Protein backbone atom coordinates (compact mmCIF):
# COMPACT_ATOMS: atom_id res chain seq x y z
CA UNK A 440 0.00 0.00 0.00
CA UNK A 441 2.76 2.42 0.88
CA UNK A 442 5.46 3.11 -1.51
CA UNK A 443 4.70 3.93 -5.08
CA UNK A 444 7.80 5.79 -6.11
CA UNK A 445 10.81 7.35 -4.59
CA UNK A 446 13.06 9.41 -6.69
CA UNK A 447 15.80 11.80 -5.81
CA UNK A 448 15.34 15.49 -6.27
CA UNK A 449 18.03 15.82 -8.91
CA UNK A 450 15.84 13.95 -11.38
CA UNK A 451 12.98 16.35 -10.90
CA UNK A 452 14.95 19.55 -10.75
CA UNK A 453 16.13 19.31 -14.37
CA UNK A 454 12.65 19.60 -15.84
CA UNK A 455 11.51 22.16 -13.31
CA UNK A 456 14.48 24.41 -13.96
CA UNK A 457 13.61 24.37 -17.66
CA UNK A 458 10.11 25.62 -17.04
CA UNK A 459 11.44 28.23 -14.61
CA UNK A 460 8.99 27.07 -11.95
CA UNK A 461 9.86 27.46 -8.27
CA UNK A 462 9.26 24.20 -6.42
CA UNK A 463 10.20 22.81 -3.03
CA UNK A 464 12.83 20.64 -4.71
CA UNK A 465 14.41 23.55 -6.58
CA UNK A 466 14.40 25.70 -3.43
CA UNK A 467 16.08 23.06 -1.27
CA UNK A 468 18.58 22.17 -4.02
CA UNK A 469 19.30 25.86 -4.50
CA UNK A 470 20.44 26.06 -0.90
CA UNK A 471 22.72 23.04 -1.37
CA UNK A 472 20.78 20.67 0.83
CA UNK A 473 19.99 17.12 -0.28
CA UNK A 474 16.32 16.52 -1.06
CA UNK A 475 14.11 13.52 -1.78
CA UNK A 476 10.54 13.30 -3.08
CA UNK A 477 8.35 10.55 -1.68
CA UNK A 478 4.90 9.41 -2.73
CA UNK A 479 2.43 7.56 -0.57
CA UNK A 480 -1.19 6.49 -1.00
CA UNK A 481 -4.03 7.03 1.46
CA UNK A 482 -6.77 4.48 2.30
CA UNK A 483 -9.10 6.50 0.08
CA UNK A 484 -6.58 6.42 -2.77
CA UNK A 485 -5.17 9.94 -2.84
CA UNK A 486 -1.51 9.97 -3.82
CA UNK A 487 0.41 12.41 -1.67
CA UNK A 488 3.86 13.84 -1.98
CA UNK A 489 6.26 14.58 0.86
CA UNK A 490 9.70 16.13 0.67
CA UNK A 491 12.62 15.07 2.79
CA UNK A 492 15.85 16.80 3.76
CA UNK A 493 17.67 13.69 4.96
CA UNK A 494 20.94 15.34 5.87
CA UNK A 495 22.97 18.52 6.15
CA UNK A 496 26.65 19.26 5.72
CA UNK A 497 26.48 21.10 9.05
CA UNK A 498 25.38 17.99 10.99
CA UNK A 499 28.51 16.37 12.39
CA UNK A 500 26.84 13.95 14.79
CA UNK A 501 26.79 10.37 13.52
CA UNK A 502 23.95 7.95 14.27
CA UNK A 503 20.21 7.90 13.71
CA UNK A 504 18.32 11.14 13.41
CA UNK A 505 14.96 11.85 15.03
CA UNK A 506 12.21 12.53 12.47
CA UNK A 507 10.49 15.92 12.29
CA UNK A 508 7.36 16.17 10.16
CA UNK A 509 6.18 19.63 9.04
CA UNK A 510 2.44 20.22 8.53
CA UNK A 511 1.48 23.30 6.54
CA UNK A 512 -1.56 25.55 6.82
CA UNK A 513 -4.53 26.16 4.54
CA UNK A 514 -3.60 27.53 1.06
CA UNK A 515 0.03 26.69 1.90
CA UNK A 516 2.28 23.72 1.10
CA UNK A 517 5.74 22.47 2.03
CA UNK A 518 7.05 25.52 0.17
CA UNK A 519 5.85 27.82 2.95
CA UNK A 520 8.42 26.53 5.43
CA UNK A 521 11.27 26.65 2.90
CA UNK A 522 11.15 30.20 1.56
CA UNK A 523 13.18 31.82 4.35
CA UNK A 524 16.29 29.94 3.35
CA UNK A 525 18.84 28.18 5.59
CA UNK A 526 19.65 30.95 8.07
CA UNK A 527 16.10 31.58 9.21
CA UNK A 528 14.11 28.61 7.91
CA UNK A 529 13.27 25.98 10.52
CA UNK A 530 13.54 22.93 8.21
CA UNK A 531 17.15 23.78 7.34
CA UNK A 532 18.00 24.70 10.94
CA UNK A 533 16.66 21.30 12.06
CA UNK A 534 18.60 19.47 9.34
CA UNK A 535 21.73 21.30 10.57
CA UNK A 536 20.86 20.14 14.11
CA UNK A 537 20.86 16.50 12.86
CA UNK A 538 17.13 15.91 12.44
CA UNK A 539 15.61 13.91 9.59
CA UNK A 540 13.30 16.57 8.13
CA UNK A 541 10.05 15.71 6.31
CA UNK A 542 7.55 18.15 4.80
CA UNK A 543 4.01 16.97 4.09
CA UNK A 544 1.78 18.20 1.28
CA UNK A 545 -1.90 17.59 1.96
CA UNK A 546 -4.35 16.45 -0.74
CA UNK A 547 -5.37 19.17 -3.16
CA UNK A 548 -2.14 21.17 -2.93
CA UNK A 549 0.07 21.66 -5.98
CA UNK A 550 2.16 18.62 -5.03
CA UNK A 551 -0.64 16.23 -4.10
CA UNK A 552 -3.19 16.38 -6.90
CA UNK A 553 -3.22 12.73 -7.87
CA UNK A 554 -5.77 10.07 -7.11
CA UNK A 555 -5.96 6.45 -8.23
CA UNK A 556 -9.20 7.07 -10.14
CA UNK A 557 -10.60 10.54 -9.35
CA UNK A 558 -9.78 13.48 -11.60
CA UNK A 559 -8.88 16.82 -9.94
CA UNK A 560 -10.80 18.59 -12.71
CA UNK A 561 -13.98 17.01 -11.34
CA UNK A 562 -15.71 17.92 -8.08
CA UNK A 563 -15.60 14.31 -6.82
CA UNK A 564 -11.91 14.82 -6.11
CA UNK A 565 -12.64 17.77 -3.78
CA UNK A 566 -15.01 16.16 -1.24
CA UNK A 567 -12.80 16.73 1.77
CA UNK A 568 -12.15 19.19 4.57
CA UNK A 569 -9.35 19.32 7.15
CA UNK A 570 -11.03 16.26 8.68
CA UNK A 571 -9.78 13.97 5.89
CA UNK A 572 -6.41 15.75 5.91
CA UNK A 573 -6.05 14.60 9.51
CA UNK A 574 -7.70 11.20 9.61
CA UNK A 575 -6.34 10.02 6.25
CA UNK A 576 -3.40 12.09 5.00
CA UNK A 577 -1.55 12.69 8.25
CA UNK A 578 -1.98 9.06 9.35
CA UNK A 579 -0.63 7.91 5.99
CA UNK A 580 2.40 10.21 6.17
CA UNK A 581 3.26 9.07 9.71
CA UNK A 582 3.00 5.37 8.85
CA UNK A 583 4.98 5.78 5.64
CA UNK A 584 7.81 7.65 7.39
CA UNK A 585 8.01 5.25 10.33
CA UNK A 586 8.13 2.27 8.00
CA UNK A 587 10.80 3.82 5.79
CA UNK A 588 13.05 5.11 8.58
CA UNK A 589 12.53 2.26 11.06
CA UNK A 590 11.87 4.89 13.74
CA UNK A 591 9.16 4.37 16.37
CA UNK A 592 8.01 7.99 16.63
CA UNK A 593 7.85 11.24 14.72
CA UNK A 594 8.02 14.79 16.03
CA UNK A 595 5.44 17.15 14.57
CA UNK A 596 5.86 20.85 13.77
CA UNK A 597 2.63 22.36 12.53
CA UNK A 598 1.20 25.74 11.60
CA UNK A 599 -2.48 26.76 11.67
CA UNK A 600 -4.56 24.15 9.79
CA UNK A 601 -1.58 21.75 10.07
CA UNK A 602 -2.30 21.78 13.82
CA UNK A 603 -5.99 21.12 13.12
CA UNK A 604 -5.12 17.95 11.21
CA UNK A 605 -2.97 16.80 14.13
CA UNK A 606 -5.75 17.36 16.67
CA UNK A 607 -8.28 15.66 14.41
CA UNK A 608 -6.11 12.59 13.92
CA UNK A 609 -5.30 12.04 17.58
CA UNK A 610 -8.94 12.66 18.58
CA UNK A 611 -10.35 10.26 16.00
CA UNK A 612 -7.62 7.61 15.92
CA UNK A 613 -5.95 7.72 19.38
CA UNK A 614 -3.71 4.76 18.49
CA UNK A 615 -1.55 7.40 16.76
CA UNK A 616 -0.64 9.02 20.09
CA UNK A 617 2.18 6.58 20.67
CA UNK A 618 3.64 7.37 17.26
CA UNK A 619 4.13 11.05 18.18
CA UNK A 620 7.01 12.01 20.46
CA UNK A 621 6.54 15.77 20.60
CA UNK A 622 4.20 18.18 18.90
CA UNK A 623 4.79 21.88 18.32
CA UNK A 624 1.61 23.68 17.33
CA UNK A 625 1.98 27.24 16.04
CA UNK A 626 -1.25 29.24 15.89
CA UNK A 627 -3.41 26.12 16.18
CA UNK A 628 -6.79 26.46 14.47
CA UNK A 629 -9.39 24.51 16.46
CA UNK A 630 -11.84 26.74 18.30
CA UNK A 631 -12.60 29.57 15.90
CA UNK A 632 -15.26 31.62 17.65
CA UNK A 633 -13.24 34.84 17.79
CA UNK A 634 -11.53 34.60 14.45
CA UNK A 635 -11.74 37.41 11.90
CA UNK A 636 -10.33 36.95 8.43
CA UNK A 637 -11.25 37.90 4.89
CA UNK A 638 -12.24 34.29 4.35
CA UNK A 639 -14.80 34.71 7.10
CA UNK A 640 -16.22 37.93 5.68
CA UNK A 641 -15.61 38.68 2.00
CA UNK A 642 -15.48 35.08 0.78
CA UNK A 643 -18.09 33.66 3.16
CA UNK A 644 -21.12 33.97 0.83
CA UNK A 645 -19.28 32.19 -1.97
CA UNK A 646 -17.75 29.52 0.26
CA UNK A 647 -21.03 28.68 1.98
CA UNK A 648 -23.04 28.08 -1.21
CA UNK A 649 -20.47 26.66 -3.64
CA UNK A 650 -20.29 22.89 -4.07
CA UNK A 651 -17.20 21.02 -2.88
CA UNK A 652 -14.77 22.16 -5.52
CA UNK A 653 -11.27 23.43 -6.04
CA UNK A 654 -10.57 26.86 -4.57
CA UNK A 655 -7.53 29.13 -4.84
CA UNK A 656 -5.82 26.78 -7.24
CA UNK A 657 -2.10 27.05 -7.77
CA UNK A 658 -1.79 28.48 -11.24
CA UNK A 659 1.36 28.95 -13.24
CA UNK A 660 0.00 32.02 -14.97
CA UNK A 661 -1.02 33.71 -11.76
CA UNK A 662 2.30 32.76 -10.18
CA UNK A 663 4.03 34.79 -12.86
CA UNK A 664 1.60 37.70 -12.86
CA UNK A 665 0.98 38.26 -9.17
CA UNK A 666 4.54 39.16 -8.15
CA UNK A 667 4.55 41.91 -10.79
CA UNK A 668 1.08 43.14 -9.92
CA UNK A 669 1.96 43.23 -6.26
CA UNK A 670 5.23 45.03 -6.84
CA UNK A 671 3.35 47.75 -8.73
CA UNK A 672 0.67 47.92 -6.08
CA UNK A 673 1.42 47.38 -2.47
CA UNK A 674 2.77 44.29 -0.81
CA UNK A 675 0.22 44.44 1.95
CA UNK A 676 -2.60 44.33 -0.60
CA UNK A 677 -1.03 41.09 -1.74
CA UNK A 678 -0.91 39.81 1.78
CA UNK A 679 -4.70 40.04 1.78
CA UNK A 680 -4.93 38.30 -1.55
CA UNK A 681 -2.62 35.50 -0.47
CA UNK A 682 -3.80 34.37 2.87
CA UNK A 683 -7.20 36.01 3.28
CA UNK A 684 -5.92 37.34 6.53
CA UNK A 685 -6.22 40.99 6.48
CA UNK A 686 -3.97 42.61 9.01
CA UNK A 687 -0.55 44.09 8.26
CA UNK A 688 2.30 42.98 10.46
CA UNK A 689 5.39 45.01 11.28
CA UNK A 690 7.44 41.81 11.64
CA UNK A 691 6.85 40.18 8.27
CA UNK A 692 9.94 39.68 6.08
CA UNK A 693 8.80 41.48 2.93
CA UNK A 694 11.75 40.13 0.89
CA UNK A 695 9.89 36.84 0.85
CA UNK A 696 6.89 38.22 -1.09
CA UNK A 697 8.07 37.47 -4.64
CA UNK A 698 8.76 33.80 -3.95
CA UNK A 699 5.71 33.57 -1.69
CA UNK A 700 3.49 34.83 -4.50
CA UNK A 701 5.13 32.58 -7.04
CA UNK A 702 4.36 29.50 -4.94
CA UNK A 703 1.06 30.35 -3.20
CA UNK A 704 -1.80 29.74 -2.89
CA UNK A 705 -1.19 26.04 -3.30
CA UNK A 706 -4.80 24.88 -3.70
CA UNK A 707 -7.61 23.79 -1.34
CA UNK A 708 -11.17 22.51 -1.44
CA UNK A 709 -14.01 24.93 -0.68
CA UNK A 710 -15.03 22.49 2.04
CA UNK A 711 -11.95 23.40 4.11
CA UNK A 712 -12.82 27.08 4.74
CA UNK A 713 -16.50 26.12 4.94
CA UNK A 714 -15.73 23.71 7.77
CA UNK A 715 -13.76 26.46 9.55
CA UNK A 716 -16.63 28.93 9.12
CA UNK A 717 -18.93 26.32 10.67
CA UNK A 718 -16.60 26.21 13.67
CA UNK A 719 -16.79 29.98 13.99
CA UNK A 720 -20.58 29.87 13.88
CA UNK A 721 -20.95 26.99 16.35
CA UNK A 722 -18.08 27.95 18.67
CA UNK A 723 -17.26 24.24 18.77
CA UNK A 724 -14.42 22.10 17.47
CA UNK A 725 -16.45 19.43 15.75
CA UNK A 726 -16.88 17.41 12.57
CA UNK A 727 -18.25 18.72 9.30
CA UNK A 728 -21.88 19.81 9.31
CA UNK A 729 -23.77 18.29 6.36
CA UNK A 730 -27.11 19.65 7.54
CA UNK A 731 -29.62 17.88 9.79
CA UNK A 732 -30.78 15.17 7.41
CA UNK A 733 -27.42 14.01 6.19
CA UNK A 734 -25.90 14.38 9.68
CA UNK A 735 -28.41 11.79 10.87
CA UNK A 736 -27.25 9.40 8.18
CA UNK A 737 -23.52 10.06 8.61
CA UNK A 738 -23.28 10.57 12.39
CA UNK A 739 -26.58 9.16 13.69
CA UNK A 740 -27.37 12.55 15.27
CA UNK A 741 -28.68 15.91 14.10
CA UNK A 742 -25.54 17.95 14.76
CA UNK A 743 -21.96 16.84 14.13
CA UNK A 744 -20.03 15.24 17.02
CA UNK A 745 -17.28 17.20 18.80
CA UNK A 746 -13.67 16.12 18.35
CA UNK A 747 -12.66 14.32 21.55
CA UNK A 748 -9.70 16.44 22.55
CA UNK A 749 -9.16 14.42 25.72
CA UNK A 750 -7.90 11.68 23.39
CA UNK A 751 -4.98 13.90 22.33
CA UNK A 752 -2.15 12.54 24.46
CA UNK A 753 1.12 12.15 22.56
CA UNK A 754 4.21 10.87 24.40
CA UNK A 755 5.21 14.30 25.73
CA UNK A 756 3.30 17.54 26.33
CA UNK A 757 1.87 19.45 23.38
CA UNK A 758 3.74 22.75 22.93
CA UNK A 759 1.59 25.59 21.67
CA UNK A 760 2.88 28.91 20.31
CA UNK A 761 0.27 31.63 19.93
CA UNK A 762 0.06 35.40 19.67
CA UNK A 763 -2.13 38.07 21.24
CA UNK A 764 -2.37 39.90 17.91
CA UNK A 765 -3.18 36.99 15.61
CA UNK A 766 -6.68 37.76 14.31
CA UNK A 767 -6.90 34.53 12.28
CA UNK A 768 -6.37 32.29 15.30
CA UNK A 769 -7.42 34.36 18.29
CA UNK A 770 -5.56 34.03 21.62
CA UNK A 771 -8.84 33.56 23.51
CA UNK A 772 -9.68 30.52 21.39
CA UNK A 773 -6.15 29.10 21.72
CA UNK A 774 -6.26 29.38 25.51
CA UNK A 775 -9.59 27.56 25.47
CA UNK A 776 -8.00 24.82 23.36
CA UNK A 777 -5.13 24.64 25.87
CA UNK A 778 -7.63 24.13 28.69
CA UNK A 779 -9.06 21.09 26.86
CA UNK A 780 -5.73 19.31 26.40
CA UNK A 781 -4.43 16.90 29.01
CA UNK A 782 -0.81 17.98 28.90
CA UNK A 783 0.17 21.26 27.32
CA UNK A 784 2.82 23.99 27.52
CA UNK A 785 1.67 27.41 26.31
CA UNK A 786 4.16 29.83 24.72
CA UNK A 787 2.61 33.27 24.31
CA UNK A 788 3.91 35.93 21.92
CA UNK A 789 3.03 39.41 23.14
CA UNK A 790 4.80 41.48 20.48
CA UNK A 791 2.31 43.96 18.99
CA UNK A 792 1.14 43.13 15.41
CA UNK A 793 2.69 39.64 15.55
CA UNK A 794 0.30 37.99 13.13
CA UNK A 795 -0.60 34.58 11.79
CA UNK A 796 2.24 34.25 9.30
CA UNK A 797 4.92 35.72 11.53
CA UNK A 798 5.41 32.31 13.14
CA UNK A 799 7.11 31.43 9.85
CA UNK A 800 8.10 34.73 8.22
CA UNK A 801 8.93 37.27 10.96
CA UNK A 802 12.32 38.91 10.61
CA UNK A 803 13.10 37.66 14.12
CA UNK A 804 11.65 34.17 13.61
CA UNK A 805 14.96 32.39 14.19
CA UNK A 806 15.33 33.92 17.65
CA UNK A 807 11.69 34.10 18.73
CA UNK A 808 10.33 30.82 17.38
CA UNK A 809 12.82 28.49 15.74
CA UNK A 810 15.48 28.34 18.44
CA UNK A 811 12.95 27.73 21.23
CA UNK A 812 11.38 24.97 19.10
CA UNK A 813 14.75 23.30 18.54
CA UNK A 814 15.38 23.42 22.29
CA UNK A 815 12.05 21.71 22.96
CA UNK A 816 12.74 19.05 20.35
CA UNK A 817 16.27 18.47 21.67
CA UNK A 818 14.88 18.03 25.15
CA UNK A 819 12.11 15.56 24.33
CA UNK A 820 13.11 13.80 21.12
CA UNK A 821 16.20 12.16 22.63
CA UNK A 822 14.25 10.65 25.55
Ligand SMILES: *[C@@H]1O[C@H](CO)[C@@H](O)[C@H](O)[C@H]1NC(C)=O
Pocket residue numbers: 633635763764765766767769770771
Ligand atom coordinates in the same frame (compact mmCIF):
# COMPACT_ATOMS: atom_id res chain seq x y z
C1 LIG B 1 -9.68 38.26 19.85
O1 LIG B 1 -11.02 38.18 20.28
C2 LIG B 1 -11.36 39.17 21.24
C3 LIG B 1 -12.75 38.85 21.71
O2 LIG B 1 -13.66 38.86 20.63
C4 LIG B 1 -11.24 40.54 20.59
O3 LIG B 1 -11.56 41.55 21.53
C5 LIG B 1 -9.83 40.72 20.07
O4 LIG B 1 -9.71 41.94 19.37
C6 LIG B 1 -9.43 39.58 19.16
N1 LIG B 1 -8.01 39.71 18.82
C7 LIG B 1 -7.58 39.93 17.59
C8 LIG B 1 -6.12 40.08 17.42
O5 LIG B 1 -8.31 39.99 16.63
Ligand SMILES: *[C@@H]1O[C@H](CO)[C@@H](O)[C@H](O)[C@H]1NC(C)=O
Pocket residue numbers: 522523524526527692693694695698800801802803804
Ligand atom coordinates in the same frame (compact mmCIF):
# COMPACT_ATOMS: atom_id res chain seq x y z
C1 LIG C 1 13.80 37.13 4.29
O1 LIG C 1 13.48 36.55 3.05
C2 LIG C 1 14.57 36.43 2.16
C3 LIG C 1 14.04 35.95 0.83
O2 LIG C 1 13.35 34.73 0.94
C4 LIG C 1 15.62 35.52 2.77
O3 LIG C 1 16.74 35.42 1.91
C5 LIG C 1 16.05 36.07 4.11
O4 LIG C 1 16.96 35.20 4.75
C6 LIG C 1 14.85 36.27 5.00
N1 LIG C 1 15.25 36.91 6.23
C7 LIG C 1 14.84 36.50 7.44
C8 LIG C 1 15.36 37.23 8.58
O5 LIG C 1 14.05 35.56 7.56
